Amino acid sequence: MIFKKATPYLLILPILLLYGLFIGGGLIGIILESLGHIPVLGLHGFSIESYIVVVTQKNFIESFLYSIYISLTVSLIASTLGVVIAYTFITCKNKSIQTLVKKTLQLGLIIPYIYVVFIAMLMLNQTGIFARLLYNTGIIATPNSFPELIFDRKGIGIIWVFVFKGTPFIALFVINVMARISNTFEDVGRTLGSGSITLLRRVYIPLSSNTILWTSCIIFAYALGSFEVNYLLSSISPVPISARLYSLFINPDIKVIPQTMALNVILFLLGGSIVGIYGFTLKQFLRRISR
Amino acid sequence: MKKIFLVLIAITITLPIVFILLLSLFSYYRFPLLFPKDFTTEFWKTALLKNPMFIPSLLNSLILAICNGFLSTLVGIMTARALVRHNFKGKSFIKTIYTIPLFIPSIALFLGVHTVMIRLRLINSYIGIILAHMIISIPYAVSIFIPFFQGISLDIEDAAKVLGCRTIGLYKRIIIPLIVPGIFLSFSISFLISFTEYFSTFIIGGGRVVTLATLMYPYINNFDLGNGATLGVIFIGTNLLVFFIAEYISRKKLKTDSYLFE
Amino acid sequence: MHSFKKTIFVMIIVLALTGCRGNGVKKIETELNTWEDVVTQGENKEVTILMWGGNEGVNQYMDGFVSNNVKEKYGITLKRVPMNAPEFMNKLLNERKATVNPGTADLVWINAENFRTAKEGGILWGPFTDLLPNLNKYYDLQATDLSYDTGIPIEGYEAIWGRAQLVLTYDSKYIKEPPKSFKELMDWVKENPGKFTYPKLPDDFVGAAFIRTAYYELTENADGFHKDIEKEEFKQLSKPVIDYFTEMNPYLWRGGRAFPVSQAQQDELFKNGEIYMTMGFEVGKTAGLVKDGVYPETVKSYVFDTGTIGNSHYLAVPFNSPNKAAALLVIDFLQSPEAQIEKFKSEVWGDMPAFDANKLDATIIGQLLEMESDPASVSMESLTYRRLPEMQSKYIDWIKEIWTEEIGGQ
Numbered sequence: 001m002i003f004k005k006a007t008p009y010l011l012i013l014p015i016l017l018l019y020g021l022f023i024g025g026g027l028i029g030i031i032l033e034s035l036g037h038i039p040v041l042g043l044h045g046f047s048i049e050s051y052i053v054v055v056t057q058k059n060f061i062e063s064f065l066y067s068i069y070i071s072l073t074v075s076l077i078a079s080t081l082g083v084v085i086a087y088t089f090i091t092c093k094n095k096s097i098q099t100l101v102k103k104t105l106q107l108g109l110i111i112p113y114i115y116v117v118f119i120a121m122l123m124l125n126q127t128g129i130f131a132r133l134l135y136n137t138g139i140i141a142t143p144n145s146f147p148e149l150i151f152d153r154k155g156i157g158i159i160w161v162f163v164f165k166g167t168p169f170i171a172l173f174v175i176n177v178m179a180r181i182s183n184t185f186e187d188v189g190r191t192l193g194s195g196s197i198t199l200l201r202r203v204y205i206p207l208s209s210n211t212i213l214w215t216s217c218i219i220f221a222y223a224l225g226s227f228e229v230n231y232l233l234s235s236i237s238p239v240p241i242s243a244r245l246y247s248l249f250i251n252p253d254i255k256v257i258p259q260t261m262a263l264n265v266i267l268f269l270l271g272g273s274i275v276g277i278y279g280f281t282l283k284q285f286l287r288r289i290s291r
Numbered sequence: 292m293k294k295i296f297l298v299l300i301a302i303t304i305t306l307p308i309v310f311i312l313l314l315s316l317f318s319y320y321r322f323p324l325l326f327p328k329d330f331t332t333e334f335w336k337t338a339l340l341k342n343p344m345f346i347p348s349l350l351n352s353l354i355l356a357i358c359n360g361f362l363s364t365l366v367g368i369m370t371a372r373a374l375v376r377h378n379f380k381g382k383s384f385i386k387t388i389y390t391i392p393l394f395i396p397s398i399a400l401f402l403g404v405h406t407v408m409i410r411l412r413l414i415n416s417y418i419g420i421i422l423a424h425m426i427i428s429i430p431y432a433v434s435i436f437i438p439f440f441q442g443i444s445l446d447i448e449d450a451a452k453v454l455g456c457r458t459i460g461l462y463k464r465i466i467i468p469l470i471v472p473g474i475f476l477s478f479s480i481s482f483l484i485s486f487t488e489y490f491s492t493f494i495i496g497g498g499r500v501v502t503l504a505t506l507m508y509p510y511i512n513n514f515d516l517g518n519g520a521t522l523g524v525i526f527i528g529t530n531l532l533v534f535f536i537a538e539y540i541s542r543k544k545l546k547t548d549s550y551l552f553e
Numbered sequence: 554m555h556s557f558k559k560t561i562f563v564m565i566i567v568l569a570l571t572g573c574r575g576n577g578v579k580k581i582e583t584e585l586n587t588w589e590d591v592v593t594q595g596e597n598k599e600v601t602i603l604m605w606g607g608n609e610g611v612n613q614y615m616d617g618f619v620s621n622n623v624k625e626k627y628g629i630t631l632k633r634v635p636m637n638a639p640e641f642m643n644k645l646l647n648e649r650k651a652t653v654n655p656g657t658a659d660l661v662w663i664n665a666e667n668f669r670t671a672k673e674g675g676i677l678w679g680p681f682t683d684l685l686p687n688l689n690k691y692y693d694l695q696a697t698d699l700s701y702d703t704g705i706p707i708e709g710y711e712a713i714w715g716r717a718q719l720v721l722t723y724d725s726k727y728i729k730e731p732p733k734s735f736k737e738l739m740d741w742v743k744e745n746p747g748k749f750t751y752p753k754l755p756d757d758f759v760g761a762a763f764i765r766t767a768y769y770e771l772t773e774n775a776d777g778f779h780k781d782i783e784k785e786e787f788k789q790l791s792k793p794v795i796d797y798f799t800e801m802n803p804y805l806w807r808g809g810r811a812f813p814v815s816q817a818q819q820d821e822l823f824k825n826g827e828i829y830m831t832m833g834f835e836v837g838k839t840a841g842l843v844k845d846g847v848y849p850e851t852v853k854s855y856v857f858d859t860g861t862i863g864n865s866h867y868l869a870v871p872f873n874s875p876n877k878a879a880a881l882l883v884i885d886f887l888q889s890p891e892a893q894i895e896k897f898k899s900e901v902w903g904d905m906p907a908f909d910a911n912k913l914d915a916t917i918i919g920q921l922l923e924m925e926s927d928p929a930s931v932s933m934e935s936l937t938y939r940r941l942p943e944m945q946s947k948y949i950d951w952i953k954e955i956w957t958e959e960i961g962g963q
Contacts, residue, residue: 008377011369012385015429018366022426023392025410026403033406040650041674058958085300092293104301107308110530112487112504115523118511119307122314127322127825129310135323143322143827144747151811168304214434218393225396228489232512235811236753236961242398247756249402250639252670253950254646264399271396279394319846322825329846337609343616344633409651414644497644498603498634499657509635513607513817 027268034261041254050258054266059238066238067224068274070155074162075220075278079212081163082170086208087200089171090178102175108168116161117232124149124157150233157233158223158240166219173215177208206290213286217279224271241267308527314520334517338525344501349529352486352502355417359424359485360478366425367432367477368470374433375440390430397427401491408495415499423491428481435480439473475541479534486530503529585878588686595878597628602883603644604662606635607817610841610902618895619887627882634658638667639756645676645871656873659880663711664866665703666946671869672710678870678877680709685881687888688712693909697942698865704945711867712884715896715904717834718940719762719861726851727829733858735770735797742804748829750806752816754961755953759816759833762862764952767794769941770859778944784951791955798960812961824848834864837903837924844900856939863940865907890917897924 032038036045054060089101123129131146140146150157181204205212223229230240231247239247245267248260314320315334317327338345373379374386392400404423405414413419443466451465467474489504496505503526510519585591600623606612615633623629636644641661648656663671671677682688692699692713700707723731727748732738742749752760768778771793782790802809806828813819816833823831824847833839839854868887870880886892890913893906910918 008373008379008382011373011377012379012381014366015370015385015389015433018422018426018429019388019391022404022407022422023395023400025407026400026405029406029410030399030403038650040652041646085297088293088296092297094294097294097297100301101297104304106534107527107531108304110483110487110527110534111308111523112489112526114489114504114508114511115311115526118514118519118523119311121514122310122516123307125827127822127827129325132323132325136325143825148807148811151807153810164304214390214393221394221396225398225400226490227398228508232814235807237810242396245398245402249398250637250643250756252639252642252667254670254674261402264402267396268399268403271399272391272394275394322827337613341613341616343620405647409647409653412651412653414647414651414653415657493640494644497648497657498636498641499601501634506635509606509637513815514821515607515609515817516821518609 027265030261030264030268034258034265036258038257041257043254043258045258050262051266054259054262062238063241063244064270066155067230067241070158070162070230070240071220071223071274072278073155073159074166074223075216077159078163078166078170078219079216079282081167082215083174083200083205083208083212085167085171086174086178087204089175090204091196102172105168105172105175108165109172111165113161113165113226114228116164117229119164120150120157120161120233124160151235153235153238155234155240158229161229161233162219162223166222170212170215170219173211174208177211178204181207201290205286209283209286209290213279213283216282217275220278221271221275224274225267311520311523311527314516315524318517320516331517334521337518338521342506344506348501348503348506349525351500352504352529355420355424355492355500355502356482356485358417358421359428360482362421363425363428363432363481364474364477366429367436368474370429370433371436371440375437389433392426393430397490400426401494404491405494414495415497417500419495420492420500421485423495424481424485424488427488427491428484431480431484432477435473435477436470439470443469472541475537479537482533483530486526585681585684585881588684591684591878591881592627593878595627595629595876595880595882598876598879599630599632600659600876600879600883601632601634601657602660602662603634603636603641603658604660605637606633607815608835608838608902610835610838610900611904614896614902618901619883619892622892623883623886626886627879629879629882631883638663638758642667642670642676645671645873646674648871648873649674649676654873655875656871657875658871659874659876660883661869661871662714662866663869664864665943666949668702668707668711668867668869669705669946672705676872677710678872678874679711681870681877681881682707682709682712685712685885685888687885687890691890691908691912692888693912696909702865702867702946703943703949704947707867711869712888713907714866714868714887715893715907716863716865717904718836718856718863719759719766719832719834720836720839720854720856721830721832721861722823722839722852722854723830724823724826724849724852726849727826731830731855735767735857735859738857739797739801742801745829746804747806747808749804750809750812750819750822750828751832752819753812753814754956757813757815759819760812761949761953761956762834762864763832764794764798764956765944765949766857766860766862766941767797768944768952769862770857771797778942778948781945782948787948787951788955791952791959795955795959798956802960835903836905837897837899839903840899841901841903858939860939860941862943864943890914894920894924897921899924 034050036043036047036050089098092098121128125131126143126146126148131140131143134140134146135143149160225242227242227246231243234240234243245260245263248256248263251260313327316331317329318331318333319329320327370385370389374382401423404426408414408419408423413422447465448461451461456464487504489508492500492502493505493508496502503522507519507522507526510522585594602615604615612633612635615631620631623631641658645656645658645661698716699713702711721731732741738749751763754760754764768791772790774790806822813822819828819831820833822828839848839852842848843850843852868884870877874880888907890906890908893908894917896902896904897906910921
């Protein structure tokens with residue numbers, strides 16, 4: 001009897017340990033270091049000075065807003081595209097095209113972010129493939145007349161990379177859900193005389209809204225918090241917040257460690273909340289369009 | 292119309308990857324050349340033969356990814372089972388927090404995890420890296436298994452119990468066969484996450500555990516087209532191969548069609 | 554009640570994990586008093602070196618020539634791990650925090666501000682340079698860069714590996730007369746808008762060296778960089794440099810809104826003709842790339858008449874290296890004339906030897922002279938003559954800060 005009562009606790013023990021120890025413990029760890037308490041390196045202080053330094057740094061707010069702008073744009077484009085692809089996929093009854101698309105979407109899932117950065121540089125640069133194409137056809141006279149698509153202030157390059165990776169991710173998960181809906185509800189919908197768009201709005205989106213919601217949130221959070229893409233493709237200003245954190249992280253100066261950790265704590269807590277707000281708003285939006 | 296759209300999507304994803312393949316085989320690619328020229332096998336020789344880190348890094352990647360795939364799936368099953376079948380204190384708490392690692396900006400998350408790993412002396416170790424990868428794989432695993440457990444009706448389980456099935460038998464005969472597609476899906480996703488993960492592997496592995504992902508990063512960072520492209524082809528190829536094998540097994544042996552997204 | 558039990562449980566697990574880890578660590582204090590000790594203790598071990606992996610020439614030199622030789626000579630297996638200096642600094646500082654000993658790295662490639670942090674943070678083992686036979690035989694021990702690294706006393710904690718100097722590279726197809734000073738560079742950049750840039754500070758080593766070079770010409774205060782100046786005074790001193798680069802900024806590649814993330818990316822832009830000049834620390838690299846056909850024959854390298862920053866790089870042993878003796882054997886081999894000459898070959902790496910040419914045998918000198926006749930490379934002599942000394946490391950930090958605040962990020 002006791003054993004039976006303990007079963008659920010035993011089942012959740014691993015996840016609890018893992019999260020509690022590493023995420024909870026990690027948060028405590030970075031808070032301690034951010035307050036300037038790293039005894040081994042001779043830092044014994046307990047002050048919020050490092051937070052003040054970080055927050056009052058030039059363009060700090062701008063960096064944060066810029067990152068939110070990137071994440072928002074990325075997740076909205078990727079979610080829309082992902083849902084459209086999934087819906088087209090489900091309603092396109094051609095087996096061979098479905099197989100082809102499924103395979104390529106899986107390929108898109110497999111290819112690492114860092115390679116998409118590589119591809120972005122190859123394609124979008126002013127001497128990249130697109131520029132070469134236009135140059136060879138005589139549309140542009142010099143590479144400089146090709147628009148700035150990477151290392152640009154609008155973050156087009158960064159957004160492109162996250163969309164390239166995020167869309168297959170969202171599409172695959174949504175296809176997975178929509179495939180189950182497909183047969184049951186479609187006939188009902190059709191007999192009731194609804195068109196494609198209505199069907200998508202009234203049947204498909206409501207039934208897959210949970211999946212859309214959490215995949216979209218994941219992409220949002222990823223765009224906010226991954227440093228590789230942001231670091232390698234950003235212009236000099238504004239700098240995405242995660243790139244800023246990475247720059248601090250690799251700064252060899254020991255005195256900078258508390259500041260690094262302060263920014264880390266800020267990103268940890270604020271980043272999490274922003275994703276929460278995004279998720280909540282998206283949920284409301286999805287509810288509204290399905291009415 | 293729909294077909295054209297879908298084919299266009301397929302091309303958009305495939306073309307750049309084909310291009311990476313070309314760059315691993317041709318050495319000369321200056322503006323305004325449209326396609327690279329001067330065929331060479333030098334990059335492949337460098338990657339496969341001259342680079343002493345290549346084989347160990349490939350093995351490391353595979354070991355970590357398989358361990359992570361296995362363990363994350365296990366924890367995923369346990370957690371999902373508890374959430375669906377049991378009532379316990381803090382259930383709603385677990386329900387809200389199990390996805391949390393995915394929503395914390397990864398750089399912030401891992402720098403935090405790193406500080407704990409340092410204290411527990413798990414840096415530079417395989418265990419440390421696997422635990423870190425599990426943190427970002429488990430949320431997927433749990434979300435995958437929840438619908439599977441919801442799909443198993445209580446009646447079946449009760450019937451089995453009435454017929455004298457003990458817990459182990461219940462899992463072996465009833466539950467596992469029903470969630471096999473989920474196991475494959477969860478394993479593949481966890482495998483992929485671990486295989487691709489750069490940042491956590493790098494900081495926690497501290498250079499002692501070099502994986503394919505950490506091996507290729509400097510090449511991309513330094514924009515070394517040929518060598519970077521070659522490792523990229525190997526990376527994508529290895530993944531495809533692993534997935535192909537998994538798909539083959541799931542088709543032939545388990546007679547399930549639904550592998551890695553239906 | 555439950556949460557209390559959980560906490561206890563977590564604590565037990567933590568203790569258990571730390572406990573068993575801690576017990577497993579065996580500490581072996583090595584006594585290395587003579588070179589014989591080093592050889593006997595170092596043979597047939599494995600040496601892990603952490604080093605910047607961005608130059609395939611350097612990588613292959615390590616994985617091929619060096620690895621084969623130390624294997625043959627001492628049975629040492631050399632394991633090269635590509636890692637940027639800031640990253641391994643971070644790793645070692647963290648291991649120091651956690652008192653991880655033995656660690657996993659035996660050698661690091663290091664200099665300047667990283668060396669300072671490493672020394673301050675106590676993450677280096679030493680002093681060890683007295684033990685090295687090749688260093689004591691073939692090197693000029695009186696040379697400044699054997700006692701000071703960017704103003705920081707070395708005190709035996711790192712061993713010189715090579716000397717480098719900032720070299721500019723241009724394509725004579727586009728530029729007939731390359732600018733020979735920062736003054737001329739400004740005019741040239743204004744005439745060719747969008748065709749010049751430098752790698753982004755603060756993270757790129759080369760970009761930072763380029764700005765430092767400008768300090769020498771523009772502030773006319775070369776001596777000041779070796780005396781102790783307060784930060785405020787240094788900022789005052791920086792004014793002409795800030796003005797210069799602010800003025801130049803709109804004429805740079807991408808109008809100065811973006812900079813290449815790394816030297817390698819700058820090279821890539823140069824290769825595609827997006828910019829007309831590039832720069833780097835490997836004196837012979839350009840010649841090597843011309844030979845390989847990566848650059849056309851019209852590409853040449855040179856240094857400013859007003860000089861460029863010269864810079865030495867070193868090898869150091871981390872405090873927690875598991876095979877310190879073997880690490881010393883590898884350092885000694887890397888310092889041998891044989892390895893230094895191989896490294897100098899333009900098709901290999903093109904890094905200047907650090908030994909004293911006067912102490913070498915005639916045959917080795919002959920090899921050196923032959924290499925210098927290469928038309929695409931800059932001769933060692935012209936370099937030594939225009940070589941500006943490195944600044945104190947704290948100024949390097951300040952310059953990075955000033956650049957980020959005043960020039961970039963605008």
